[in-house]
Amino acid sequence: MRPGRISKVLAAAAALALALSACTGTPPAPEESSAAPTATEGGNVTVLEAAPFTSFNAASVTGQTATNTRIDAATHSGFTTVDNDLKIVKNEQFGTYEKVKDNPLTVKYTINDGVQWSDGAPVTADDLMLQWAALSGWYNDAVLDENFAVTSGTAYFHAAGDHSGLAQTERPVISDDGKSLTLTYTTAYSDWETALGSTVSIPAHIVAVRAGLADAPALSSVLQSVQQGDPSKQAPPNPTLRKVADFWNTGFDSRSMPNPSLALSNGPYLVKGITADQELVLTRNADYAWGEMPKLDTLTVKYESDTDKQIAALQAGAADVISLSTTQNSAARISALDALNDDGVQIQQGQGLGFDQVVLNFKGVLAPPELRQAFLHTVPRQEIIDEVARPLIADADANAEADAEVLNSFVFRPGQAPYKESSGSNGTKEFAADLVETEGIEQAKELLDGAKPTVRILYNQDDPERVAQYQLIAASAAKAGFTVADAGKNSKEWVAALKAGAFDVALYGWISNPTGSVQLPQIFRTGAVSNFNNFSNTVVDQLTEQLALNPDDAKQNALKMQIDKLVVEAGYGLPLFQRTTLSATGKHVAGVKYSPLDIGPWQSVAAWAYVK
Missing domain, CATH: 3.90.76.10 (Dipeptide-binding Protein; Domain 1)
Structure with a gap:
């Protein structure tokens, strides 16, 4: 980051790393x-x-x-x-x-x-x-x-x-x-x-x-x-x-x-030594007495960017702990970890804060609301769950299939109390995940009325799950009459393209903030730093301002439900699924x-x- 930038850059940087806070x-x-x-x-x-x-x-x-x-x-x-x-x-x-x-x-x-x-x-x-x-x-x-x-x-x-x-x-x-x-x-x-x-x-x-x-x-x-x-x-x-x-x-x-x-340090461990780009050694802080007391004498941190090599190191006993980011999980890697159960490897897994989504650009070919609605009717969310989300869950979780489900809110998560009410009233049920083939495609054809608009779909070509999502979505959209242009293929600079608005449809994820609501304005407010798709709604702008000022949980949830509904009704896009975290x-x-x-x-x- 060059000099001359301040904290708002971080919001941009966080967005570019695809780490957002919506509510939790x-x-x-x-x-x-x-x-x-x-x-x-x-x-x-x-x-x-x-x-x-x-x-x-x-x-x-x-x-x-x-x-x-x-x-x-x-x-x-x-x-x-x-x-x-x-x-x-x-x-x-x-x-x-x-x-x-x-x-x-x-x-x-x-x-x-x-x-x-x-x-x-x-x-x-x-x-x-x-x-x-x-x-x-x-x-x-x-x-x-x-x-x-x-x-x-x-x-x-x-x-x-x-x-x-x-x-x-x-x-x-x-x-x-x-x-x-x-x-x-x-x-x-x-x-x-x-x-x-x-x-x-x-x-x-x-x-x-x-x-x-x-x-x-x-x-x-x-x-x-x-x-x-x-x-x-x-x-x-x-x-x-x-x-x-x-x-x-x-x-x-x-x-x-x-x-x-x-x-x-003022925490449980101290940094004892660092070998540049190779390892860092932590040692127990003997004076620490204002929190949970650490149990290890030392903790050695080594570096390996290749997830497959991390798994191999765990199998060989050269590593004791590895954690896979949501963008590094793949069906093959999950299977490789599952196969190590007999070697004493344990998997820690659960729903994470990250979620995948389809987002539509309000400028360009999808500016007319009926075209946005048409495209959203073609998104095969149930297929994406079956073919993309479920293979990302290790067999070690007995409830794996139950945990892989369509996400029906941009604002709430399934484990949060308001999720059921909001997902039932925010309009996502109009895009029923399991009815795309039988009803969604026909509804899209009616809205297109013979038109065959070309839509550019942007995604990260280095993420196999996003590639799979693109392939499913492109095939489904084509059935309704859309002409799909692959904006992710051969695009190493997809984040720059996202920032520049060089897309009609974008596939990317956010990582929700663990607490609070203040980051919602960063995504949905007109002109906000993480508002990549030119979404603008004066009522949503007002609601996000009220959200930052209101500390009452019940009132915050009511405001969030309104935002959730307005965003879906405007054709902002569709949430897909929550990603699991895995170590x-x-x-x-x-x-x-x-x-x-x-x-x-x-x-x-x-x-x-x-x-x-």
Whole structure:
């Protein structure tokens, strides 16, 4: 990511990585594996990750990768975690937070005595102040172009993620004892519980020294003195804040073991050593006492991008834990894992946060609503379930076929309470998955009335499941009279084509945010960063604004149901199916659990244990 970009780029980057937050569902509980073998204290477990570790700041634009985020989760802690039911779990051993006032929304965070960085320095409100500054975009006064590049003004912190919530706060207040930070929101914010992040990962006292300041309180003094940024009243860059932000942005990036001060931990494990692009070794944090205590002495992370080689390493005993991303799952790989059951390999599997979808472009050949409706009547969703989704579920799950089902909501998941009501009323039943051949094709022909429009279907040619989806959809659409142009074939730059709107139909997936609703506007609001298909509806725009302001769960669900219905009725597209998450473990490790979250099995890292 080139300099001059700020946090909105992350929303774009997240979208380009196809990681979105729509609202979340509660995944069905996975099948429990057979009785775990007896585990011991100590020992080492080896994990294979697809990409090397590159940064100790997983919240920055350059540092937010899957591997960095997983190491961050193992080496840092905070006020909350998210469990497998996608519920926020408070870690009151680390500290507490409380809503002290509703109007204006006011939240107080307090860190417990004894919580410390691995160099012995206490974790304080100064660390929270820096985190707020980085994640809020509060000081930025930059003007951005349509690609989110800075055209004028200053973008200080390049944080990866949406900052719309924390941007609506006043400057925080630190308590006299330095243990508490109080945030007051100028506008109510529904996702306030997770706005400040799940871990406290960047030590303010280290950033302060690297920026030429005496200590963390001195850094907080700078953050207290610089005025809030205003693009309409741009000011010359503050040189001290510029140094602080520049170090936060890239100062923690490293492929090899840096100065130990840049690798500080406040979580269950410490980074002991890094061999660039080869391995990273974690060791138990002996001082950690504000969360679940780790069981392993060490944890070795190695890198292998080839999923087939990961499976082979698991079979050979060269790896103890592997996790397959949703885009790496294939029927052949699932079969290969199933075949290893007799070798002591266990599979952890359940519904994930990712889902596949068909999305139609509102500009171009499908601009007329009747043509969008016609195309959607041809989408063979039941065939896609039978031929694409079911083979992606391992036989280890006794309820595999029951879990592979057509998804009938863009907003809710089958495990979430409102799903049944919303899917029954949002209009998806008009496109019954099992009636395409008998009724859908005929309805499409009637709407086309003899026309034979050419539609460009875009997809990732390197994803065999998307290729299979394309083939099924193209064949079905042709039966109704559509002429299909393959926009995915020989297109290595399909993401760029998606951004540019060079498609009429696109096949891609989103990964839902585990909690909250604030990202819905990023997809469905007119002109939003992840609105790739030019969808625009003034009522949906209004509803997404209300959603971000309303913290009441029942009212949020009512707003989401309205959005779900309006999106389907407009011919936005159709959801296809939820993807499963999958990890596998060898016979020398226990305690690894399924998780629907992006960090996958690392969610349970403190419980991992070595088995002799």
